[in-house]
Amino acid sequence: MRITAPRTHGGTPASPHTTSVAVLMELLRNDASGGHVKCWERFAEAAARRADEGAGLDLTVYVLGHHEHVEELSPHVRFVAVRPVLSTAAIMPAVGGVDITDLVPHHPRLAGLLPRHDVWHLTHTFAFASTAVRLARRADPASRPGLVASLHTDVPALASVYTRQAMDRVPGLSRLSGGPAAGLPYLVGELARRRRDRLLRRCDRVLASSPEACEEIGAITGPDRVSLLRRGVDHERFRSDPAARRELARVHGIPADTPLVLFVGRADASKRLPLLAEAVLRLRHRGHRAHLVVVGSGAATGLVTRLLGPDVTHLGPQPQEWLARVYAGCDVFALPSHTETVGNVVAEAMACGLPVVLPECAATTQWLAAPGGDGLLVRDDTQEGWTRALEDLLARPEARRAMGRQAARTARTRHPTWTRVLEEDLLPVWQEAAGTVERAGALRS
Structure with missing residues (x-):
């Protein structure tokens, strides 16, 4: 599968008045995917249900897949899977993890697809995010995309936990867990935190999951660049059932x-x-x-x-x-x-x-x-x-x-529905990011 036409992925090209958003989720999407993936599946479904041909939104969610393919939810909403370059699949058994991501610093296939979109929305801190930030830094200030990020996983905490598990499970490393390397899990967590914070500082807007998280991230990016992204619930699907x-x-x-x-x-x-x-x-x-x-x-x-x-x-x-x-x-x-x-x-x-x-x-x-x-x-x-x-x-x-x-x-x-969160928390941020790109000047450092 090859994607060549600007702002189209097997669907209808976006109109000049449509905001084209690329959501970057460098995780493998399958039946075993966790809450991060499920969250964006629900947002994509809510976007696909919008009337009036998407009502000014064209949404592409980029994920990892074993082969490159497109899944159309509507003419204006789709998932696009690209293959990982440096997959973590081989190391997950050693660290006790299950989520598969991509550790390559630059993903060339994704880099070729991103320029067709007005807004690049980072949801993780690995290959897709680093590729997007690198491209945005090199772009002309007058035409660069809007950069948005949202926090879905405490990556620093997970990095620390997985390092500790690896030290307990991998022959040779287990002998170090109580000695001079006892502080290694904390160090790995801190390095992951610093990497995350560097990426967030590059963004025009960061969406956090709670008022407390907004305050924490605001100390990193400045409070004027942080807002709340709630999560929704499918009340039709999840309800009491005596049977x-x-x-x-x-x-x-x-x-x-x-x-x-x-x-x-x-x-x-x-x-x-x-x-x-x-x-x-x-x-x-x-x-x-x-x-x-x-x-x-x-x-x-x-x-x-x-x-x-x-x-x-x-x-x-x-x-x-x-x-x-x-x-x-x-x-x-x-x-x-x-x-x-x-x-x-x-x-x-x-x-x-x-x-x-x-x-x-x-x-x-x-x-x-x-x-x-x-x-x-x-x-x-x-x-x-x-x-x-x-x-x-x-x-x-x-x-x-x-x-x-x-x-x-x-x-x-x-608890709000996914549609309500999309309309109230996401769309205004995407529209603002797309509309203020030309006034933003050089990418923040």
Whole structure:
């Protein structure tokens, strides 16, 4: 597949009054993709539903793929997959990760496609982002694109976690983890943070996921260049379903009469899944009935199985349609992770009527309107603290169900749709970036 015509990717060329936006997501897109990819799938679907031939927007989301291809969602919205040059696929097993990205400093194929777009929107900090920033720096100030960035993953935190996992897993490195190289995970995290911050400083606008994150990024870029990008929820897809529990038991053999604790995400230490498994194990030792359901894949799957044996069910990655049934069929949603910038799985669980259990200090708590009423915050963020929090919910089924009903009300009344977020948070930023390019002058340094 080759793409040659300006501002067209198998669809209709953009009109002079249409803002052509390239969203750059240097991640492999497939059924196992995580929340970062799912977020832009939902935004693309919302853009494809817009009337009046896209209403002034032509959107192309660039992703990684095993072969180059185009997936058209509408004449004005599409995904374009390009092959990675320096894929991380080979090293992911060693570090315990699952997301595949591209580490090449310059992606020549992407570089040939970007000039047709008015706005380049960075969503990560690797090959696509570095290619875009390099091209923008070399462009004529009068014709360069608008540069926008949004933060979806705490890359510095993940870099630190993966370095620690590699030191524990790779022969030779494990001997260094307690010696002079003990500080290596922190150093790698700091280097990743500095790289991220350099890219953000080059952008005309940075979108952060919470008021606290806006303040943090504003200290790097200046507060006038930061605004909020919320996340949406598909309220039609994610909702309570009384029949889901029976179907979950029938399809996967999950106990129908045992309280189910659900985890959704990358099944590794970066999401702190082992801590949750230890908490469920302690519950079992104290005589409580509890079964852990894990949706996702990752390096901790074997460890969790060894800990819990028949008291855990690993479903692996699930399509959105079935994931909604999994949420609705469980009793409690627990996410101990500290690395989420938003954690859209929390909003999906709440929309399905589940009480959610979260670390008190995590960014995911932004989904709650009344902590203690529509979700439970764990102040003692240890194995014992999580055990006590889950024990409290599992031992009081009426209180648990009341919290789930309040969570569903919060979702219906407080959590926006993807269309609303697109219209209110993204489109104005893209239009401003496209309209002020000629006045922007030289790229900020």
